[in-house]
Amino acid sequence: MSFIPEEQIKKKLFKGVHDVPGEELYTSGHRTCQGCESALVMRQFVKAAGPRTVATGSTGCMYVANTSYMTTPWVVPWMHTQLGAGGSSAVGMAAGLRAMMRKGKITNEKINVISFCGDIGGGDMGLSGISGALQTDYDLLIILYDNESAANTDIQATGLTTWGAQTTFTPTGTKHRVMQKRWKKNVAAMLAVGHPTVKYVATACATFPPLDFMNKVTKALETGGPTFIHSLDPCPKGWDYHPRYSHEVGELAIKSGIFPLYEIANGVVTYNYDARKNRIPVKEYLLNQGRFAHFTNAETDFVQSMVDEMWEEWELPGILPVKSSLKVST
Amino acid sequence: MVASLEPLIKGIEVNYRGIFQKNLAKRIGGDIVYVAHLGGKTGFSNGRYSDAPERNGIPCKYFAYVSSVSEEELEAICGAKMDISQADVSVVLDDAMVKGVEPWGWHGIRPINEKVREGGTLLVVSKKKPEELLKFVARQPFNYNIAILPGDSSFAGLWVYKDDLTDVRVLGAIAAIDPDIIHIQQVEEYVAKKYGANRVQAVRDAYNSLIIKEVTPQEGIDWPHQIPELPKWHEFKEGIAVPAVERRFSLGPRGQSRNLHFKRGTTKSLRPVVRFDLCVKCTLCWIECPDECFDPTPDGLYDVHYEYCTGCGKCAEVCPVKECIIMVDELRFDNDASPWKAYKENPVSYIKWAEEKKGQERIIHQVVTGRGLEVKTVENPIPPKVKE
Numbered sequence: 001m002s003f004i005p006e007e008q009i010k011k012k013l014f015k016g017v018h019d020v021p022g023e024e025l026y027t028s029g030h031r032t033c034q035g036c037e038s039a040l041v042m043r044q045f046v047k048a049a050g051p052r053t054v055a056t057g058s059t060g061c062m063y064v065a066n067t068s069y070m071t072t073p074w075v076v077p078w079m080h081t082q083l084g085a086g087g088s089s090a091v092g093m094a095a096g097l098r099a100m101m102r103k104g105k106i107t108n109e110k111i112n113v114i115s116f117c118g119d120i121g122g123g124d125m126g127l128s129g130i131s132g133a134l135q136t137d138y139d140l141l142i143i144l145y146d147n148e149s150a151a152n153t154d155i156q157a158t159g160l161t162t163w164g165a166q167t168t169f170t171p172t173g174t175k176h177r178v179m180q181k182r183w184k185k186n187v188a189a190m191l192a193v194g195h196p197t198v199k200y201v202a203t204a205c206a207t208f209p210p211l212d213f214m215n216k217v218t219k220a221l222e223t224g225g226p227t228f229i230h231s232l233d234p235c236p237k238g239w240d241y242h243p244r245y246s247h248e249v250g251e252l253a254i255k256s257g258i259f260p261l262y263e264i265a266n267g268v269v270t271y272n273y274d275a276r277k278n279r280i281p282v283k284e285y286l287l288n289q290g291r292f293a294h295f296t297n298a299e300t301d302f303v304q305s306m307v308d309e310m311w312e313e314w315e316l317p318g319i320l321p322v323k324s325s326l327k328v329s330t
Numbered sequence: 331m332v333a334s335l336e337p338l339i340k341g342i343e344v345n346y347r348g349i350f351q352k353n354l355a356k357r358i359g360g361d362i363v364y365v366a367h368l369g370g371k372t373g374f375s376n377g378r379y380s381d382a383p384e385r386n387g388i389p390c391k392y393f394a395y396v397s398s399v400s401e402e403e404l405e406a407i408c409g410a411k412m413d414i415s416q417a418d419v420s421v422v423l424d425d426a427m428v429k430g431v432e433p434w435g436w437h438g439i440r441p442i443n444e445k446v447r448e449g450g451t452l453l454v455v456s457k458k459k460p461e462e463l464l465k466f467v468a469r470q471p472f473n474y475n476i477a478i479l480p481g482d483s484s485f486a487g488l489w490v491y492k493d494d495l496t497d498v499r500v501l502g503a504i505a506a507i508d509p510d511i512i513h514i515q516q517v518e519e520y521v522a523k524k525y526g527a528n529r530v531q532a533v534r535d536a537y538n539s540l541i542i543k544e545v546t547p548q549e550g551i552d553w554p555h556q557i558p559e560l561p562k563w564h565e566f567k568e569g570i571a572v573p574a575v576e577r578r579f580s581l582g583p584r585g586q587s588r589n590l591h592f593k594r595g596t597t598k599s600l601r602p603v604v605r606f607d608l609c610v611k612c613t614l615c616w617i618e619c620p621d622e623c624f625d626p627t628p629d630g631l632y633d634v635h636y637e638y639c640t641g642c643g644k645c646a647e648v649c650p651v652k653e654c655i656i657m658v659d660e661l662r663f664d665n666d667a668s669p670w671k672a673y674k675e676n677p678v679s680y681i682k683w684a685e686e687k688k689g690q691e692r693i694i695h696q697v698v699t700g701r702g703l704e705v706k707t708v709e710n711p712i713p714p715k716v717k718e
Contacts, residue, residue: 017612017613017614017617018613020613020617022579022581022626023579023586024579024586024622025577026622027575027586027587027588027589027622028586028588028589028593028621028622028623028635028638029575029588029589029590029591029592029593029594029638030589030592030594030621031385031388031434031592031594032385032620032621033348033349033385033386033387033388034385034386034387034597034598034640034641034642034643035386035620035642035643035644036385036386036620037620039620039621040618040620043620043622051577064383065385067572068434068435068592069437069560070560070561070572070591071572071589071591071592072572072573072574072575072589073575073588073589074574074575075574075575075576075577075587076574077574078574151383152383153383154382154383154384166489207618210617236349236386236642237349237385237386237488240487240488240489240490240698240699240700241697241698241699242643242695242696242697242698242699243386243387243642243643243644244642244643244644244646244647244657244695245647245695245697246620246642246644247618247644247647247648248647248697249697288697288698289697289698290487290488290489290490290698290699290700291489293489293490293698293700
């Protein structure tokens with residue numbers, strides 16, 4: 001793994017929307033919801049990666065939506081893999097390509113390997129496989145598209161569902177208003193902290209800030225080695241809002257600071273939206289979704305306090321939930 | 331012989347928009363069974379196989395069977411059905427579905443009255459007249475009825491359920507169509523007990539206000555969509571490989587290659603109408619479209635491929651120019667031709683046509699679906715910025 005200078009990577013980034021190629025490599029005719037942000041993630045990552053890309057995806061919304069009987073919206077090769085195998089199938093693909101190039105069976109060129117997984121495939125069940133993949137020296141990018149529920153099987157709670165959200169597993173009731181009692185897992189930070197050899201880890205949202213997600217994909221692929229991006233995808237189905245507001249809900253998540261937007265490149269943390277300075281109340285994000293319609297002030301205040309704590313007290317906001325400086329026990 | 335009992339069984343299907351009307355359709359399906367029980371009949375309701383997990387806007391179906399045969403016999407005949415085979419009453423909860431439905435597990439765009447049997451009824455919740463809807467409905471070789479339950483299609487939502495009486499009104503309408511399925515007295519009794527006595531009036535109003543018209547084999551259109559012939563299991567390639575979409579891109583309408591086997595235009599109830607003369611070429615509609623249905627054109631504008639548009643309305647929402655992209659009722663359009671081509675041929679007449687289609691009403695959706703929508707009126711259209 002060689003270190004690629006930042007200047008060289010910068011040249012390859014999109015500077016404006018007019019730089020984005022017009023050609024679609026993930027094209028129309030998929031079985032996603034109206035206003036699906038995860039479909040936008042697929043479309044944008046392959047736009048940024050270009051035609052010399054192979055993709056693999058573990059079971060989830062974006063698997064079922066993109067294959068059904070004998071049809072596909074993919075122009076680039078795509079392979080389905082099992083729910084827990086997002087990491088291992090990426091390793092297999094990258095290893096296969098490397099071996100075939102070494103043996104001279106295919107031309108020696110840069111082929112991007114991108115594996116995507118949903119929040120169960122990436123954050124819950126497939127976590128160990130991804131951890132394994134991040135310890136290898138292959139060039140591969142793993143994208144976790146996080147719509148905060150098992151939306152493919154009709155919206156069950158996962159380890160990445162926001163606290164208090166209604167899902168089919170956690171409906172609100174008369175005795176217990178809040179049934180989703182787990183705090184959202186911080187997958188990107190967990191993987192960054194746990195795998196110090198990984199050169200690039202980022203969080204993203206497909207629509208805000210503009211071009212941010214596509215440029216992060218470019219940075220990850222150019223940096224090389226195993227890399228990881230966690231994108232928050234507002235889901236009109238499970239979050240219960242009108243599909244036309246998909247981009248707005250994502251923007252609110254970032255501006256309220258509930259989803260920290262950062263990248264860790266070669267050990268340097270950059271906040272792409274610095275919520276330490278200007279945060280809008282988290283209420284604005286929560287109350288624009290039907291899944292939080294049962295919230296009273298008590299619940300929104302609790303979420304607000306957790307978000308405030310993250311930005312004001314954590315040693316590394318959004319990344320490291322440690323509140324005090326180093327102490328050595330004597 | 332159980333098969334001989336089949337004529338004694340009444341079939342009802344409820345066509346609805348995925349997720350938006352999921353709870354609504356489920357309520358209707360379940361309530362039909364409960365009311366039938368009050369009348370001493372047996373029944374059961376079920377969702378069509380492979381509609382779940384459903385997607386926002388995708389046409390889905392609940393169906394119910396009601397009969398006076400015994401529970402065991404009904405189970406034996408209808409228990410394992412993946413879809414209803416024939417419907418006595420086919421309910422349509424969003425009138426835009428009369429243009430055809432392409433449910434996501436069943437290939438091809440199908441006529442909405444595909445399952446209606448001879449003498450059966452297509453019951454549409456709509457503010458349109460039967461004649462207006464029949465401009466889109468496929469011709470059938472026999473007589474059947476079309477019934478209109480006056481009202482807006484209710485996008486009731488999922489976690490936040492908008493209760494606008496559509497469910498009890500549909501029950502009243504079914505009772506008016508065929509008292510053998512559910513009788514109005516039992517519907518009223520059931521609704522009073524389950525939802526409260528104040529709703530009985532809504533049932534009665536729907537029962538009385540139903541417009542029924544007989545449809546002859548001469549009415550309707552020749553169905554323009556082919557049902558695709560799918561490959562058999564032994565025709566699959568090794569490893570169940572599916573050929574990728576061919577790589578093709580050029581500027582202009584239809585310049586981008588797309589998945590030819592699944593066009594999902596029947597998902598939309600509204601379609602974006604673009605005033606190309608107002609466009610500032612910001613690219614947002616194109617870059618934010620989750621369905622890749624905008625085609626970049628040589629002059630920097632973006633054409634819309636309506637066959638693939640799902641009508642989510644994101645483009646209209648992100649467009650920074652007032653009145654440039656507006657979502658318009660899908661039933662005002664009879665084809666999916668390229669709007670950019672029409673604009674290039676004659677800009678002024680295209681703008682005139684677009685403004686006619688847009689009308690004066692503008693729909694503003696609440697962010698949470700179940701909180702309904704607002705309709706605003708625009709007095710004067712923005713004058714064209716081009717000359718003939």
